Amino acid sequence: MVNLQFGLQIVQTILSLLLIVAVILHSAKGEGIGAIGGQAKIFGSQKGVEAGLNRFATVIAVLWGVVSLLIAYISYHK
Numbered sequence: 001m002v003n004l005q006f007g008l009q010i011v012q013t014i015l016s017l018l019l020i021v022a023v024i025l026h027s028a029k030g031e032g033i034g035a036i037g038g039q040a041k042i043f044g045s046q047k048g049v050e051a052g053l054n055r056f057a058t059v060i061a062v063l064w065g066v067v068s069l070l071i072a073y074i075s076y077h078k
Contacts, residue, residue, distance in 0.1 A: 005074045008067055015064040022057040026050070 027050065 001074060001078065005071060008071050008074070012064060012067045012071065015060055015067060019057065019060045019064060022053055022060060026053055026057070
């Protein structure tokens with residue numbers, strides 16, 4: 001159980017970093033951090049990129065929540 005909990009904590013750390021990156025890449029009202037070097041224009045439509053980032057951030061957030069609940073469950077039943 002200790003190895004499983006440790007593995008889940010590593011997965012949660014990775015998910016946390018991915019979620020931070022996904023949120024930072026979102027645009028506030030302009031092009032966001034993707035505007036550095038003109039990268040926001042590479043993908044064609046900014047709407048498509050934002051929709052993809054929204055889906056990515058949502059999936060990562062849900063996975064983060066599930067992993068958090070699993071860690072709590074394992075800790076409680078130790």
